[in-house]
Amino acid sequence: MMFPLLMICALAFACLGVEKGPLPLVAEVHASSVVYHGNRNSHVFHQPGCRYFNCKNCVVVFSSLKQAIEAGFRPCKICKP
Ligand SMILES: [Zn+2]
Structure with missing residues (x-):
């Protein structure tokens, strides 16, 4: 059945x-x-392709720029997300 x-x-x-x-x-x-990785120590976030995107402290994941900024993170000066 x-x-x-x-x-x-x-x-x-x-x-x-x-x-x-x-x-x-x-x-x-x-x-x-469209995902950003935030560094939990420096509170800097990176866009995909940045050399620091997958760094060992970059474990905070954001789905948007706004979300990252609202969480108190600032954009990386190298990849300028
Ligand atoms: Zn970066």
Whole structure:
């Protein structure tokens, strides 16, 4: 009894994946690329591509510039986010 239901679910999921896959994927990639890393010690935040973006103290993640500034962080002088 469970098998046909699972099949329908799997098919529906596959259809959704094929139909809507590319768009959310692009949005997701775009959204995740707009992320800033804040240095918890110096309270400076960096944009992706900065040499300090993945530094060991840069563990505070912000999804927007505004969020970082509101949290009391200041933009890096090198990458100028
Ligand atoms: Zn930087």
